[in-house]
Amino acid sequence: MLDSQSPPPFWPKPPTRLRDVASAVAVGRWLGLAFGICMLTGVFSHMHQHPTAWFPLPTGPTWIFQLTQGLHIATGLVAVPLLLVKLWTVYPKLFSWPPARTVVEILERGSIAVLVAGAMFELVSGLLDTLQWYPWPFGFLQVHWWVAWLTIGALILHIAVKAPKMAQYWRKSARDALPVNSDDSSFDLVPTTVVVDVVEAADVDAHAAAAAGISRRTLLLGAGSAALVVTAVTAGQTLPWLRPLTALAPRKPGAGESVVPINRTAKDAGVLDLVKDPAWRLQVMGSQPLTLSLADLQGMPVTSSRLPIACVEGWSATADWTGVRLRDVLDAAGIDPSTDLRTVSLEPEGGSRSSLLPAAFARDPLTLLALTIDGEELSLDHGWPCRLIAPGRPGVAQTKWLSRIEVATI
Amino acid sequence: MTRVLRWSAGALGVIVMVVAVLGILRDRGETHPIALLVWLGGSIALNDFFIAPIVLLVGFAVVRVVPAVVRPAVIVGLMTAGPVVFIGLPVIYAAHLGSRNPTVLPLDYGRGLFLTLLAVAVVTAVGAGVAVLRARSGRRVAG
Numbered sequence: 001m002l003d004s005q006s007p008p009p010f011w012p013k014p015p016t017r018l019r020d021v022a023s024a025v026a027v028g029r030w031l032g033l034a035f036g037i038c039m040l041t042g043v044f045s046h047m048h049q050h051p052t053a054w055f056p057l058p059t060g061p062t063w064i065f066q067l068t069q070g071l072h073i074a075t076g077l078v079a080v081p082l083l084l085v086k087l088w089t090v091y092p093k094l095f096s097w098p099p100a101r102t103v104v105e106i107l108e109r110g111s112i113a114v115l116v117a118g119a120m121f122e123l124v125s126g127l128l129d130t131l132q133w134y135p136w137p138f139g140f141l142q143v144h145w146w147v148a149w150l151t152i153g154a155l156i157l158h159i160a161v162k163a164p165k166m167a168q169y170w171r172k173s174a175r176d177a178l179p180v181n182s183d184d185s186s187f188d189l190v191p192t193t194v195v196v197d198v199v200e201a202a203d204v205d206a207h208a209a210a211a212a213g214i215s216r217r218t219l220l221l222g223a224g225s226a227a228l229v230v231t232a233v234t235a236g237q238t239l240p241w242l243r244p245l246t247a248l249a250p251r252k253p254g255a256g257e258s259v260v261p262i263n264r265t266a267k268d269a270g271v272l273d274l275v276k277d278p279a280w281r282l283q284v285m286g287s288q289p290l291t292l293s294l295a296d297l298q299g300m301p302v303t304s305s306r307l308p309i310a311c312v313e314g315w316s317a318t319a320d321w322t323g324v325r326l327r328d329v330l331d332a333a334g335i336d337p338s339t340d341l342r343t344v345s346l347e348p349e350g351g352s353r354s355s356l357l358p359a360a361f362a363r364d365p366l367t368l369l370a371l372t373i374d375g376e377e378l379s380l381d382h383g384w385p386c387r388l389i390a391p392g393r394p395g396v397a398q399t400k401w402l403s404r405i406e407v408a409t410i
Numbered sequence: 411m412t413r414v415l416r417w418s419a420g421a422l423g424v425i426v427m428v429v430a431v432l433g434i435l436r437d438r439g440e441t442h443p444i445a446l447l448v449w450l451g452g453s454i455a456l457n458d459f460f461i462a463p464i465v466l467l468v469g470f471a472v473v474r475v476v477p478a479v480v481r482p483a484v485i486v487g488l489m490t491a492g493p494v495v496f497i498g499l500p501v502i503y504a505a506h507l508g509s510r511n512p513t514v515l516p517l518d519y520g521r522g523l524f525l526t527l528l529a530v531a532v533v534t535a536v537g538a539g540v541a542v543l544r545a546r547s548g549r550r551v552a553g
Contacts, residue, residue: 081493084461091462114427117450120457127497132514133504136449139440146441147450149430157423160416214469218482222489229490230497233526247522248498250515261513268510381511 007097023216024089025169027223031086032155034079035119039152041072045312046145048394051340051356051410059364062391063318066310069394070238073314076126077234081226083119085219111157118151130250130313237315253317258382259374260309260317263395264352266380271401274346275384282369282386285406286333294385297371300324305366311395320375321389323368330362335407337363342408343388343399355397356408361390369402465492479545480538487534491527498523 047055048065058064100106122144129140159166236246237253246252251261266272274280282297284290302322310316327337335341340359347353361367367390371378378384383400390398434441468488476484502523505515 077497080497081489084465084493084496085489087457088462088465091458091466094458111423111427113454114450116457117453120453121450124453128500128504131501131504132509133500133507137445138442142437142440143434143446146430146433146437147446149433150427153423153426153428153430155423156426157420160419160423163412163416163419214485215482218485219489221482222486225486225490226493229526229530230493233494233522234497247517247526248494248501248519249517250501250504251513252516255513255516258513262511263514265511 011097012095020089020216021165022169023219024086025166026216026220027082027086027089029166029170030223030227031079031082032159034075034082035152035155037075038072038079038122039148041068041075042145042148044068045072045394048397049141049312051358053410056360057358057392059360059390059392062307062366063310064392065394066238066308066316066318069310069312069314070235070316073126073130074231074235074238076123077230078227079119080123080127081223081230083123085223085226087116089219108157108161111154111161115151115154115158118147118154121147122151132250132313238310249315250313251311251315253315258379260319260382261311261315262381263311263313264347264350264400266384266401269345269347269350269352269401271346271348272380275380275401280346280385280403282402283404283406284329284333284335285404286330286335288332288334290329290333292329294371297324297369297386301328302371303368305368305389305391307366307389307391309389309395309398310393316395319373321368321370322372323370323386323389325365326367326369326388326390327363327365329369329405340408340410342406343402344404344406345399346401346403352396352399355388355399356410357388357390357397358410361393364391366391480541483534483537483541486537487530490530490534494523494526494530498526 045065045068048057051057100109125134125136125140125144125147128134129144134140232242232245233247234249236242236244237249237251240253243252243254253259253261266275280294282290282292284292301324303325304320304322306318306320308316308318330337330339330341338359339362341357341362342354343357344354345352367388370383370387370389371385373379373382378387383402386402387400388398388402434443434446469485472481472484472488498519501515502519505517505519509515
């Protein structure tokens with residue numbers, strides 16, 4: 001497989017014979033699937049935060065963003081053990097001699113370095129962002145976005161390069177037909193000499209030789225078990241029936257002061273004084289502009305919607321909201337039904353200060369200018385006196401402490 | 411045909427990577443390309459020269475110390491515990507640093523990690539026990 005020329009004395013020897021193409025393919029396809037899901041759901045979330053006319057976003061079902069972003073975070077967490085196992089199965093490749101023979105090989109190995117580093121970056125930066133502990137100088141949104149593309153590009157290239165090996169080892173029957181001690185599938189955890197000792201002592205066959213290290217079955221069972229346990233102790237942040245097992249999720253709806261968790265408090269947002277100002281009015285800029293006090297809003301026909309707050313950080317919680325249907329207010333302000341809008345908060349600055357609201361969401365009968373949550377007046381931290389709640393949108397776009405609704409171009 | 415498909419996919423991958431690099435450079439005010447490059451290189455070094463050697467040493471110790479009959483159960487247990495610790499430690503540290511409001515990191519994560527690892531250990535012990543019983547009853551040990 002390698003050149004017969006032996007490596008120089010300083011070159012490290014592959015620490016073991018643990019390289020096993022079949023296991024690398026088996027773990028790799030689950031990891032590839034996880035990264036595929038992360039990429040698609042990530043792009044979906046990105047489009048929500050940067051809406052464009054050519055990508056109409058679905059307003060239903062109401063839980064669609066809960067699902068996509070819950071999946072984004074859950075598959076990202078599952079990918080942590082899968083990536084660690086995958087890197088481990090291919091570790092001896094790092095020490096192949098010669099490192100590369102042709103320019104194409106140099107580029108191919110370079111692309112694997114990009115793939116490995118990019119994958120680690122996406123998982124670690126994503127995890128730490130959900131913990132709201134982000135110790136790096138680069139901005140999370142831009143870097144997580146661009147490195148995702150870098151990683152997916154490297155992954156596509158990697159699949160193209162490895163396609164023949166993947167085809168060879170894809171099916172279980174094909175994998176099992178390969179001899180255990182063939183060069184590509186021998187798979188021991190320990191240096192060969194130890195395996196030989198064990199095998200000689202036990203006087204058993206080649207299958208036992210593999211078992212003396214670690215069998216493919218054990219490896220895959222370990223990867224699956226890790227994925228399962230990681231999900232069990234974290235996914236309760238979005239799946240209510242897993243909540244009792246929630247041990248390591250950064251959020252747990254119902255823990256703390258509010259059933260629906262809060263990301264930005266009124267104090268953090270710098271609106272404590274602004275919301276308490278009796279002169280607060282909601283401005284609706286249309287052909288017949290409206291200026292509404294809280295009493296005006298409370299005096300209008302009030303309706304209720306059961307909708308989730310689904311955070312880009314992967315947690316979600318559903319609540320019963322009551323308030324004024326946004327489309328009724330828009331009609332009263334003389335705003336055309338096909339008009340896209342921008343909702344603006346009292347917040348002086350920050351990513352949640354304003355949000356683009358495509359016409360389809362503004363006109364959805366479930367979309368409210370919410371005044372209460374679960375039967376109680378909105379708390380200051382939930383956006384009192386009035387916040388937006390619409391179906392199928394990220395929490396950051398459900399503008400709190402509303403001050404203005406204006407016409408926008410998407 | 412397959413050859414054309416492979417080369418096209420490879421070319422697509424390269425194009426996507428180039429676009430991503432251009433994006434990183436275009437948004438350099440936010441992406442800090444040098445710091446990012448250091449991070450990316452450092453992550454490879456961390457895995458190849460720190461995490462992977464530790465895993466190899468643990469594996470070596472397991473093969474030396476743990477009897478072959480219970481080894482698969484122990485390996486599955488360790489493979490489960492590793493990523494749980496990998497994810498749990500930053501959560502504990504972030505909670506230790508303090509959160510912006512009581513709904514962020516609201517749990518006792520040290521306790522959560524301990525209980526999770528305890529559960530993994532119990533299941534591993536049960537698995538090991540089953541393996542021993544099966545070996546004694548003379549059936550082939552699955553591995």
